[in-house]
Amino acid sequence: MLGDRLENVRKSVPLVHNITNYVTVNDVANVLLACGGSPIMSDEPEDVEDITSICGGLNINIGTLNQNSIKGMFLAGKKANELDHKVLLDPVGAGASGLRTDTALKLMEEIKFTAVRGNISEIKTLALGSGTTKGVDADVADAVTEDTLDQAVAFVKRFAKESGSIIAVTGAIDLVSDGEKCYVIRNGRPEMGKITGTGCQLSGMMTAFLVANPDDLLEGAAAAVCTMGIAGEIGWDNMKPEDGNSTYRNRIIDAICNMDRQTLERKAKYEVR
Amino acid sequence: MLGDRLENVRKSVPLVHNITNYVTVNDVANVLLACGGSPIMSDEPEDVEDITSICGGLNINIGTLNQNSIKGMFLAGKKANELDHKVLLDPVGAGASGLRTDTALKLMEEIKFTAVRGNISEIKTLALGSGTTKGVDADVADAVTEDTLDQAVAFVKRFAKESGSIIAVTGAIDLVSDGEKCYVIRNGRPEMGKITGTGCQLSGMMTAFLVANPDDLLEGAAAAVCTMGIAGEIGWDNMKPEDGNSTYRNRIIDAICNMDRQTLERKAKYEVR
């Protein structure tokens, strides 16, 4: 049950090491606290191995990457792999610049990721660049809609199987697959796109859910996606006419903070394919 | 009409590349989203040329500059010039340190800026340092008030003409000039000074307005200034007794998010000299 996945985070308070961009980092930290985890941030190569060693999970987000933090990502990722920690990749902007694409692909090669979360365009970039997908995948649509859903589910399942990672593609419809099953999730609101960093926030939270749910990583990842989407719905219901995207950001994090098992299970809208 | 300038942002959703300080970057991103634009942040020299190439505008803000991001500023600025993108400079702290003054002056020399936005002290530093102003300009007052207005308007017009950039000086009274005309804007509230980064936010938003309004850059820049000031007024009207500067920050961004053509035109207080 999804509710157990959340409860496991609340009970175990997983410490998550984040190497993440400086744009949305504060919100990532507050979302990790809101869901029941505990954040620590560090990107300096000389610091990251020690820091990741005391954590249960590592969240690598390549937004605002620089040469120094890239070194930190590889060092932390390898150390986390050694220690059998949960490791997540958020390939922000893969496909938008050579450095981001190359860094994301090289990370995929050298580090074993428990999960990868991005939008369809970023995930396609990884799939094509890593050569794990057939030519046909290049044709997967750039948005997951009811019309393109079958094709997108097949793509995500195949990439999950071939990469050995849980793949989470988020957008209007969210897909989370381990290569066998695929959660198709229809929570959330389009207005979430007017807030910077809801994707980064989800990646941080998903890492906590993976750490806290080693026995069912796929359901853990899906529960994180549902929690974010439902918080977007509840946050929207709490908006007043004069509120806009800045207050909406606060309302979403507040809703994660107040999320309970019953609300999560009652409001989750998903099917498993 | 100012309202058209805002509508053009909403219709065209300009993608703005920001090389900006890590203090206020999250608010800059949310303000860009609030006004109808789309933000992307990158400062790594190896990354910035690719990123700026997919954008329509570039916002360079030298707060928390470092040797690496300074390189990124020059590379991105030159690439943006090559591509004929709109480029804005926010010379945060020019005059407060040698590195900031020198970096801002060198940027002005090597990069063609569509607009420069700062407070009177920062803009004076640029004008004097670049040798484009006569000695008399050294005497322009350190605050733009009704008493010093004539002198300040003359200074801003002259610096705009000589630098070839739109110059926006913001403070109690805001001035925006292209060298021929000068908008004198009296929107805003003094309490905005109790929030970190309203200037940085305006610079990000102004870049989006420039990109979306290539046919009337001056009115575009002035519309951004009015939007920020009016949002400050509306945000203040929505404050409750227990609210303080943190909630005010959210209220201002919310008001930008909800700004429409009618409100902007009805509440804008400006004259053109």
Next chain:
Amino acid sequence: MLGDRLENVRKSVPLVHNITNYVTVNDVANVLLACGGSPIMSDEPEDVEDITSICGGLNINIGTLNQNSIKGMFLAGKKANELDHKVLLDPVGAGASGLRTDTALKLMEEIKFTAVRGNISEIKTLALGSGTTKGVDADVADAVTEDTLDQAVAFVKRFAKESGSIIAVTGAIDLVSDGEKCYVIRNGRPEMGKITGTGCQLSGMMTAFLVANPDDLLEGAAAAVCTMGIAGEIGWDNMKPEDGNSTYRNRIIDAICNMDRQTLERKAKYEVR
């Protein structure tokens, strides 16, 4: 009186240079503005000496340190010492990584700190690492509670005396000592732990209180701690059922912004030992 300490900040508007982590930096800036100070951030070695020279105080926070910012910390700290500015250390994560522990200890050796603020674990790391404490101190408990209070007070007093800095240990009960007297403060709420960076915020604010209260640094530091804790209480009273940690963050900063002498004195809960 504690109220005078706050009023002195409001009257003198101390400019505080912050070398601080990119996670909580925006909140630190807004808290400094809320209490009546003025923030400026800079970590680039070539920039920090000029910046710190125009300020009254320097707040060094080692969260998300990197090789470049570490250089900046030493240069700024030495320059601030030369100029007899107030300097505060927040040793975030000392004890959690070798780099953080070593950096904090080296900073303590080479720079004279007016005050050091951290949690008990960070402060113990400094005390033990600097060899200024007897073996018995290793046994001080990892949380300051009514049960461990006597021992903790003795530890904090001894470390303050031996280091020559005001030592502030914050947690469920806060201790602030100059080696002679120790303020034992019982303001605040446990829910503050669900917000990232309340400690960083307090360090920024405490620096402003030190600058503004040169004649009674200990009471200044204690007044900053009380202000933060009381703001946590008032902010909590203003929470609605749908609010969570993100709104609580705003409510606390708002409460600092609205704090007045009477409220501070009426609500402060402390004893001096």
